[in-house]
Amino acid sequence: MTDEPQIIRSIFSKKLLKNLIIVLIAAEIFVLILYFANSFYRNFFILPGVYHDQMWGLMLSTRVFKLMIAFAVPIMLAGMGGTFNERAGVINIGLEGIMIFGAWFAVYFTYITGDPYMGILGALIAGVVVSLLHAVFTITFKAEQIVTGVAINLLALGITEIFTEVVWGNPGRSDPVKKLKLINLYDLPVIGGLTDKFPNFIFPAILFLAILFTMMSLFLFFTKPGKSIRNVGSTENPSNLSSTRSVLYMLLAYLASLAIATFIVEPENLRFRNYFDVPVIGKILQYMPDPIEGLSGHNELVYIALFLVPICHVILFKTSLGLRIRVMGEHPGAAATAGISVTKYQYIAVVISGALAALGGAVMSIGFTSSYSTNMIGGRGFTALAAMIFGAWFIFGTAFAALFFGFFYSLSVKLGVGAVDGFTLPNPFLQMIPFIVAILALAGAVKGARPPASIGKSFDPES
Amino acid sequence: MSLQKDLISARSRMEGILLATLSFAFSIVGMIVLILMLAAFQYEINMNDVFYYSFVDVFLSPKNLSLILFWATPLLLTGLAVAVAFHAGLFNIGGQGQLILGGCFSAIWGAFIIPDLPSIFAKPFLALPTTILAGIFAGVIWGAIPGLLKAYTGAHEVIVTILMNQISYAVVGYLIVNPDYSPFVDKTIVDAYNQTPPIVPGARVSPINEFPNLILPAIAFEIIMISVMSFFLFKTEQGRLIRSAGSTDNPSISTKQSVLYITMGYFASISVAALIVVPITVTSGYLNPTIFLVIGVAILMYFVIYRTNVGFSIRAVGSNKTASEVSGIESKKYIVIAMAISGGLAGMAGSMIVVTSETYRYIAGSEGQKGFTGIAVALIGQNSPFGIIIAALLFGMLTQGRINLDRVTDVPSDVIYALQAMLVLFVAAPLLARRFSARVKRLRDKISDKLTDEMEES
Secondary structure, three states: OOOOOHHHHHHOOHHHHHHHHHHHHHHHHHHHHHHHHHHHHHOOOOOHHHHHHHHHHHHOOHHHHHHHHHHHHHHHHHHHHHHHHHHOOOOOOOHHHHHHHHHHHHHHHHHHHOOHHHHHHHHHHHHHHHHHHHHHHHHHOOOOHHHHHHHHHHHHHHHHHHHHHHHHOOOOEOOOOOOOOEEOHHHOOOOOOOOOOOHHHHHHHHHHHHHHHHHHHHHHHHOHHHHHHHHHHOOOOOOOOOHHHHHHHHHHHHHHHHHHHHHHHOHHHHOHHHHOOOHHHHHHHHHOOOHHHHHOOEEHHHHHHHHHHHHHHHHHHHOHHHHHHHHHHHOHHHHHHOOOOHHHHHHHHHHHHHHHHHHHHHHHHHHHOOOOEOOOOOOHHHHHHHHHHHOOOOHHHHHHHHHHHHHHHHHHHHHHHOOOOOOOOOHHHHHHHHHHHHHHHHHHHOOOOOOOOOOOOOOOOOO | OOOOHHHHOOOOHHHHHHHHHHHHHHHHHHHHHHHHHHHHOOOOOOHHHHHHHHHHHHHOOHHHHHHHHHHHHHHHHHHHHHHHHHHOOOOOOOHHHHHHHHHHHHHHHHHHHHHHOOHHHHOHHHHHHHHHHHHHHHHHHHHHHHHHHHHHHOOOHHHHHHHHHHHHHHHHHHHHHOOOOOOOOOOOOOOOOOEOOOOOHHHOOOOEOOOHHHHHHHHHHHHHHHHHHHHHHHHOHHHHHHHHHHOOOOOOOOHHHHHHHHHHHHHHHHHHHHHHHHHHHHHHOOEOOHHHHHHHHHHHHHHHHHHOHHHHHHHHHHHOHHHHHHOOOOHHHHHHHHHHHHHHHHHHHHHHHHHHOOOOOOEOOOOOOHHHHHHHHHHHOOOOHHHHHHHHHHHHHHHHHHHHHHHHOOOOOOHHHHHHHHHHHHHHOHHHHHHHHHHHHHHHHHHHHHHHHHHHHO
16 A cells, blocks of 8 residues: 555544544533533533534534634634744734724725725725834834733724724714625636536536546556656656556546536535435535535635635745744844844734734624624634644644634534523623633643744844 | 843833833823824814813812822732732733622622621621622632643743633623623612622721811821921931832841831821822812722732742742742742732722722723733833832823713723823833933933033133
8 A cells, every 4th residue: 555645644544533533522521511511500401412412513513614714714814913923033912902903994994985995905004004013112122022012902992992983973883884795605607617607518518527537547547658757756656556456546536527527517516415315425414514605605805814824824934035034033143143134024024914913803894794893803813812822833723723713703602592402501601612712722732832932032133 | 931021120210210201201292193193184182181181180179189099099909910920020911800800709799798698797897808808819719820821831821811801701791791690790770780789888998088077186197297207217227227128129127127117118108198198188078098008008019029938939930930940949839829919919909999989889891991001000110019009190190081081071081091002002112212311311412512612612
């Protein structure tokens, strides 16, 4: 079995299985804690079987998954911003404040221009300006970074309140403005299919693609040039595949291409619910959240945010700009010795982070609701910081942690409306869940993760 | 990560005062810029009103003066809470959450538990201390959790305390907000929410408003007291020692002596404060005596931080964790202790709000931003308990100014919150003030050189 790619081997290795089992056990413990909390609260034990069935059903339901994406995105954006920041050695507790500014200015610019895209622009401008303030104080004037961040949070609370009162006349809530558009994935040109546009195109398209893929596989597996191409790919093991195996692969490629072609022209086939009557897989699919359905129907910024994840990763870890930013957090002295301006790259990182966090605020205000209100952000900037630490200062880690926290936010909302029979834990307990999970994650995750070496210290070339 | 304390705390007392003053000036400039910016966008805020009501009017009536002291009471405690954690190199942003829980629990103790206890608990000498202790207890628990997490798992205390603030809002939300499920909400009022019932009368501290026959003897007593005290302080050897006890560089006296002297200093300062403040404010009927208790707490904290083993260990852990561990101080233990003390002080601030509030109950949200303002108080006060007393009075003034603005004008009173935030921002950057003052000094030297040159020429 040496010819399988590395990734397949790692999937079936023991480590992943072990982690999966740990996650499942943790989730089960979480479910049990909720069960006992509810039982003690009501002095009454509900049927554990029914409770388990419904609770797991809820946790794996598509609506929780969909709301998880929505709640994760602001945290994800701010968390990625925080990653840029801290990788450059600057702590930014003020992310929450920048999110508040972003949310407010998004609403304000939309209110003035009537165009939510201008709102996004306004949020970006506000984010850049406020983060520049943070940068000037922490980098140029070497202020204590945590205190500056706290000041920015306080400033955001005070100033947005003043602005709300002078602009809309009533404290605490803005007038409603136009929201961002919602995008239904099934309506998009490519994923959304060609059915409506070219009604007679379906069968030729499938046939064409299938033949194309078959020809490709034939070429790859049965001709001399194909063999050498494959040899280029696997440098370690340039031996031939056995011919039965290659036939198998060819068939698989054919089926896959057929499936892809089918989904492109008929996107309804992507929905899980079309397969519920398939004997075994259907039962499993019934319990799984439908990923495409969950990803569909969000506002535009959500998709922008999801696309920003790999882009940010590339910028931070694959470009020279990213390398320089990361050096500022590890050893600014070395960078300064090599003639790289520490101040410049720290400024760049802080400004990127401000723009991302403000975008996160804009998602909250003109994305999910249509107005700004006090306490709208509600500690999401702080959760983003927790997500950043939980993600060990990596972009993908942070994004994953944001999804993790988003899941608990989403669960705390969806649990409240009598989703599980006999589950009547009051709302405040459910509101605590994301924060308690964040604290536990911080307490558990920190041992493995290492912050950038010179984080929180202002760079002083003379010392 | 240890806080860069040399950046926050000043190098000398004079520099500290200079930094605080300059930061205050900068933040006022910042507020003017903010208002002008709004004016440029045709959103008018009456600047005259802002400055008159927040900086002038607050000194013009005895009522306002006594309310400044009243608002300063919880701020002094939250400022001390932040300062104690600072001394251990920790940043306790959770003052808000600890304050909320402190207030909530002391109200629950005073309103629900005391009536069920033997009637002796309802007497003032037991009811008031136990109510305050309940608040301290809640704060200690809420402060010790981040301390434990920081010490034993390394979770960053800043983020943990912030997240615990959010949790404490939810806890209070469960305990007292919704009549449907909250066990401690005031159910005697129809559609009441957000508040506990009033605490028992024994636990209340009402403003001093009637001892008309005492004023003249009090003043006479104070004058005698002050003259004796000042003679003692400035003309005798013991007085010199007391004065040197204030300067930490010269701990030349023994602990026992310093306890004695600090106690005497406390009474002396109370007398001074009483001499100045009581005659003016007592007639207004708004002077709340808790301020004197809280000043006592500040002096106690000074003693704890600078004159005890615990305080020494806390400061050692704060200045260099590794070195203190090498010399045998268990840093983990003292991190937890510092956070617990810090939380207890913030919790006490909450119970102070409850026992002195107008309706003698805890109302969710009534604490405003006092927990966060404590950070500003500690920074302005340079983390020294005596500095914090002054800073708390300053912020008490700002709070009263905000209330005046709210009551009299239609200016958004949040300008004061913005001002406080700018104050934090500028205090965090002493380099700014230092550069500014250095530039001023250079300019002054240049001008004086020029003047002397001109004078010599002429």
